[in-house]
Amino acid sequence: MNINDCGMLALNKVLANNLTVYRREMRLMGNKFEISVVGNDPVWAGEKINSAAAEINRVEKLLSTFSEDSEVNTINRNAGMKPVKVSAEIFKLINRSLQISELTYGAFDITYYSGNKTAADQDNDTAISSYTVVNYKDVVLDAAATTVFLKEKGMRIGFGANSKGYAADRAKYILQTEGVSNGVINAGGDLLSWGLQPDMEPWTVAAADPRQQNQPFADLDISNMAVATSVNTEKYATINEKKPGALKPKNGFTVSEIKSVSILSPTAEFADAMATPVMTIGVNAGMYLINQLNQIGCVIIDDHNRVYPSKGINIS
Numbered sequence: 001m002n003i004n005d006c007g008m009l010a011l012n013k014v015l016a017n018n019l020t021v022y023r024r025e026m027r028l029m030g031n032k033f034e035i036s037v038v039g040n041d042p043v044w045a046g047e048k049i050n051s052a053a054a055e056i057n058r059v060e061k062l063l064s065t066f067s068e069d070s071e072v073n074t075i076n077r078n079a080g081m082k083p084v085k086v087s088a089e090i091f092k093l094i095n096r097s098l099q100i101s102e103l104t105y106g107a108f109d110i111t112y113y114s115g116n117k118t119a120a121d122q123d124n125d126t127a128i129s130s131y132t133v134v135n136y137k138d139v140v141l142d143a144a145a146t147t148v149f150l151k152e153k154g155m156r157i158g159f160g161a162n163s164k165g166y167a168a169d170r171a172k173y174i175l176q177t178e179g180v181s182n183g184v185i186n187a188g189g190d191l192l193s194w195g196l197q198p199d200m201e202p203w204t205v206a207a208a209d210p211r212q213q214n215q216p217f218a219d220l221d222i223s224n225m226a227v228a229t230s231v232n233t234e235k236y237a238t239i240n241e242k243k244p245g246a247l248k249p250k251n252g253f254t255v256s257e258i259k260s261v262s263i264l265s266p267t268a269e270f271a272d273a274m275a276t277p278v279m280t281i282g283v284n285a286g287m288y289l290i291n292q293l294n295q296i297g298c299v300i301i302d303d304h305n306r307v308y309p310s311k312g313i314n315i316s
Contacts (some may be wrong), residue, residue: 104277111156129250227264
């Protein structure tokens, strides 16, 4: 170690002594969000947290299916009729969602059938019945025109399964562009972190059996990573449970005997989207899938309390 190295270590210690984690909880997108930033000025920290909250609110409005003038509603209203030109942001989000659907063989799917029928449809039972069988393959994207077309009338798209993760990613991006070098976003139990803690140690999370949350089995380093957990709500209740909004057992998968799945990924959007599908396809297929992906990890607990870590994850 040279003199410069010693000086840098000393500087880090001084900085660490002056740094604090500033946290704020708030209700956003129907979930409890906790935004944490590392700094030494509470006014500065408050301003940055406000910026992150504003971005999450923007994403909620962007992806809303309640606002009549939203792009998502416009796409849905024109299902079976014509393509809809959308913003690059919406187009890319839909494109990524379809890629995850392909990756998971349809276990993840942002499409669904609304059940709303016109008077003309009511007279055509055969046509109506065909509408109920929709999936991600019925979404047509035109990259050159940035248009989205849903092939069937009554078909809809929604982002209930990955919107929370996407909002967290966007909030992190805003915070980083505004000079927040270290922080954590807790989006309803799913975590996204970057940088380091005030003591210059990595951010870690203790994973546990969902029935014994005070008895962790592993400390996972999540610095510059996201972790999302899905719990089998048929057997266990948890405050951070995921809604199975993109779960499609009709595609041939049955809910496996898994207690929980935790996905680690560089983005919260991907982790959020993958947790429930991995649970759906089971331990062996889920672990095989995750092990084929770069920079992605998972920890699975089955109904016999057996723990299955993917490659690169060491269980303590």
